[in-house]
Amino acid sequence: MRAVICRAWGEVETLTVEDAATPAPQRGQVLIDVKATAVNYADALMVAGRYQTRPPFPFSPGLETAGVVAACGEGVTRFAVGDRVMAILAYGGLAEMALADEAETFAVPDGMPFDEAGAFPIAYISSHVAIRWQGRLEVGETLLVLGAAGGVGLTAVEIGKALGARVIAAASTAEKLAVARERGADETVDYATEKLTERVLALTDGKGVDVCFDPVGGELFDAALSSLGWGGRILLVGFVGGVPQIPANRLLVKHRAALGSSLRYFRWHAPDKLRRSVEELLGWYGEGKLRPCITHRVPLERSVEAIRLLTDRKAHGKVVVVPDGR
Ligand SMILES: NC(=O)c1ccc[n+]([C@@H]2O[C@H](COP(=O)([O-])OP(=O)(O)OC[C@H]3O[C@@H](n4cnc5c(N)ncnc54)[C@H](OP(=O)(O)O)[C@@H]3O)[C@@H](O)[C@H]2O)c1
Incomplete structure (x- = not known):
């Protein structure tokens, strides 16, 4: 799979887009075939080593994703291969395949396009x-x-x-x-x-x-x-x-x-309230009260530009990143 890779703390321009091994889902995880993801200001902080999470190198930044379940780890009960899902990630979203914990993965409602789902969670x-x-x-x-x-x-x-x-x-x-x-x-x-x-x-x-x-x-x-x-x-x-x-x-x-x-931290301390938050949000989405605002849609290869739109204060709403050909 193609993935954005960080090998050292620094500016986002040091990120590369490379071939990487597809990860295998561990117990309680789902592997997602990514259709859309979105960048967040925190991606720049993480790549600079200034975020709460400092993953071991090499890693892919990216805090959210949406796509289709490609495989399930042991113990996963709420999802099956082929389900449309979105997820909150610790990191790893800027890639063609992403691993998510089942507890932080949510079904994408019928009628919600993947671009909106990829920009929704965070x-x-x-x-x-x-x-x-x-x-x-x-x-x-x-x-x-x-x-x-x-x-x-x-x-x-x-x-x-x-x-x-x-x-x-x-x-x-x-x-x-x-x-x-x-x-x-x-x-x-x-x-x-x-x-x-x-x-x-x-x-x-x-x-x-x-x-x-x-x-x-x-x-x-x-x-x-x-x-x-x-x-x-x-x-x-x-x-x-x-x-x-x-x-x-x-x-x-x-x-x-x-x-x-x-x-x-909330999602670890209050998983029940997290679920209730998602339920209320998706209810409002269904009623037309929430309309995800997507102003840019860029290919994975141009992820650095996507993050820079945020740090340069040039974007509004969300900047979506889409793997090639999706
Ligand atoms: N606590 C949480 O759970 C949580 C979750 C997600 C994000 N965050 C944090 O929330 C912040 C915003 O994240 P985001 O992804 O929404 O970012 P974003 O889309 O880039 O929005 C940030 C906004 O801040 C304003 N801003 C003011 N000074 C800025 C500066 N020096 N550089 C960039 N923007 C500036 C900009 O609006 P104006 O130009 O109108 O001022 C911009 O629209 C980040 O610190 C992020 O880590 C926290």
């Missing part, structure tokens, strides 16, 4: 886990989403609307904000030209928001924290802008909370 499930289980967003509350046209950001906008919240989308360009509005955002803030806190307070009659979904951190974090109202919760999802420090005094007075959320 963004939607991560955002759902953060907003539903950590943020405990309630109907009628206000959700502020930073990086609102990005992979996880755009899914957070849709999930906020599906849960009955008022959604304020914040991003760095008018084009990205138009994408967020098209996916249901009620209000927008351009944080390249507007002051985030002032604008959010103006949009909420001075009260601030109930929940902030933050995959950006960095310099925006302070303004996001100030945008929270009484009892507001800020969800720490990612740090593309840098890791912020949290001034504890600013949590105390307004009964605010800062809550971490990591799909990678």
